[in-house]
Amino acid sequence: MxxxxxxxxxxxxxxxxxxxxxxxxxxxxxxxVPPRDWDHTVRTGVLGAACLILTGSVVWSTASIGALLDLLVIAPAAYAAAVTFDLVWISCMALEWLARYDPPRAQAPRAAGHIALGVAMAAVAMHGYAEEQLPIGITGAVVSGMAKGLWTVLLAQTTPRLSPQAMQWAQAERAELGSRLGMIPLRRELARAEGLVEAEEASLRTTPDTDPGPPEDGAEVPEGASQLPASGPMTMADAVRTAVSCGITEPNAVIRYVRKVADANAKEDSILRTLRMARRPA
Incomplete structure (x- = not known):
């Protein structure tokens, strides 16, 4: 050893x-000293070779397609557009790798990557045809296909395999977490819409009646508290502030008063939230 x-x-x-x-x-x-990990060494070597081949493929495709587009547009625009041909299928391949544990989700980037690769190879071959060098154009197009094929095999070799049961469990977890994430902007949208509705209703209501009246049945009024107005119309926020100013802070009493003088269908959560804000010290 x-x-x-x-x-x-x-x-x-x-x-x-x-x-x-x-x-x-x-x-x-x-x-x-542990023995040399030849599997890791070979995998690292193949990864380096794949990166070199991919770089060569991008350079060749960009030069070939850029020269083809340069026949009609200026060189900077031609080569800027040419580089997108390879970047599209490379990006699709990266998205396919990210979705390797979700086969249905990986189908879209896989199909899009194959289409983008076919378009890039056709453009390279067309450049050879335009220059009356079709065999060279076809050979250059094959370079992109070989780069894509090598990366596909490499990613397949380095992807851990999950059993069907483990994959179904992962999909169920992903669906649950996705639903929770999706509800965040939905709740934000609903809260914003609720605020807009309350503001619109408040703008349509008249000035609240300030004549004092007896409190609602069952509402306990603290000793020394002012009498609550018994009738509206007034907004929910005005009704809550009126109750607080009169010394009524018990939640159930405030809810009953708001539903009586402001909105019979007012939500309890909205009333309590407004009550907390009204009781907050300035």
């Missing part, structure tokens, strides 16, 4: 003139 030597330090007592202190002492140990 192969070993490697490693130098470490430890503290040992050292005495001088009868006084002892701990000092550092260096020592060596021999640690076993």
């Amino acid at each position: 192969r070993t490697r030597t490693e130098t470490r330090t430890r503290q040992v007592p050292h005495t001088v003139d009868g006084k002892t202190h701990l000092v550092d002492e260096a020592y060596e140990i021999h640690l076993p």
